[in-house]
Amino acid sequence: MIIEITNATKFYGKHKAIDNLSFNVDKGRIHGLIGVNGSGKTTLIKALVGIHELTSGQIKVFGEPVFENPAVKARIGYVADRNRFFKNYTVNALIKFYSEIYPKFSIKKFAIYNDKMQLPLNSRINSLSKGMQMRLSIMLNLSRSPEVLVLDEPTSGLDVIAINDVLNFIITEVNTNQMTVLISSHHLSKLNALCDNITIINHGKLNTHTLLNEHQNQIKKLQVIFTTPIDLSSFAADTAILDIQTIGSVHYIVTNNLPHIEAKIKAIGANLLEELPMTLEEIFVYANKN
Structure with missing residues (x-):
């Protein structure tokens, strides 16, 4: 395991931001972290990259604690949801700064990325839009060739084309160098296509942690039509039913136990029974209902 999170708990005063979280991330995997606003994602990420110290539990990367461990931190790239650069620096000056403090930083690699991103190199950081600053942060971190890359809402402020370019950069780095990625994003459809695994947290607690394909196999949606009108209100008491919606004569049933349902x-005479595909957005909604 490259990332090991064990019983991680973080208090801010009396507020428990994360609550006894445990999960692991394997080398060369892209791992999605999802949850509603205030669920504890950013707190966990800041503890993972060594900005915040846990109240209890531990986080290890490469088998070592991260907090106050510069040698481990040097191997981790971090793209925050809000970037805090030296605002009066130009892009070129920031590239030079990174090349001086990170031995593995590649100016050539940055230039390859910027052929796509087209950032104005002589512009000052404070003149760049939020989306341009996010592109800059992603390119700077990827140009370090980190062994682990942690991204907190990296698609914030990016247009569709830039999002696709960024995700392709990440996939290439994973495939080429076995980089390990933990990514938090509200763009669930993008995570659905990108991630090998997902972890869902809710109110600071672990909701679901599983391989994405396994998770999609657990929750199913059925489209059902009966020969004669049927009242399905009695189904609602079945714990295997997560949701029932009826539109005209068609019933849509979401279940976590497909054979049983x-x-x-x-048994009550369905005329048509068809399984419908589930998106990650739908899975997220139903996982957070339970």
Whole structure:
């Protein structure tokens, strides 16, 4: 395991921001971290990159604690949800600064990325838009060739084309150098296509941690039509039912136990029973209901 999070708990005063979280991330994997606003994602990420110290529990990267460990931090890239650069620096000056403090930083690699991103190198940071500053942060961190890259809402302020370019940069780095990635984003459809694993947290607690494909196999949506009108209100008491919606004669049933519900529906005379695909957005919604 490259990242090991064990019983991580963080208090701010009396507020418990993260609550006994445990999960691991393997080398060369892209791991998604999702949750509603205030769920504890950013707090966990800041503890993971060594900005905040946990109240209890531990976070290890490469088998070592991260907090106050410069040698480990040097191997981790971090793209924050809000970038805090030297505002009066030009982009070129910031590139020079990174090349001086990070031995593995590649100016050539940055130039390759910027062929796509097209940032004005002589512009001052404070003149760049939020989206341009996010592009800059991503390119600077990737140009360091980190072994672990942690991204907190990296698509914030980016247009669709820039998002696709950034994700392609990340995928290439993972495939080429086995970089390990932890990414938090509200663009769940992008995570659906990008991630090998996902962790869902809710109110600072672990909701679900699993391989993405396994997770999608757990929650299913059925489209059901009966020969004669049927009242499905009694189904609502079944714990295997996560949601029932009826539009005209068509019933949409979401379940976490497909064989059980299929048998139950067939027993009362379903004329049509068809499984529908589930998006990560839908899975996230239903996972947070339980």
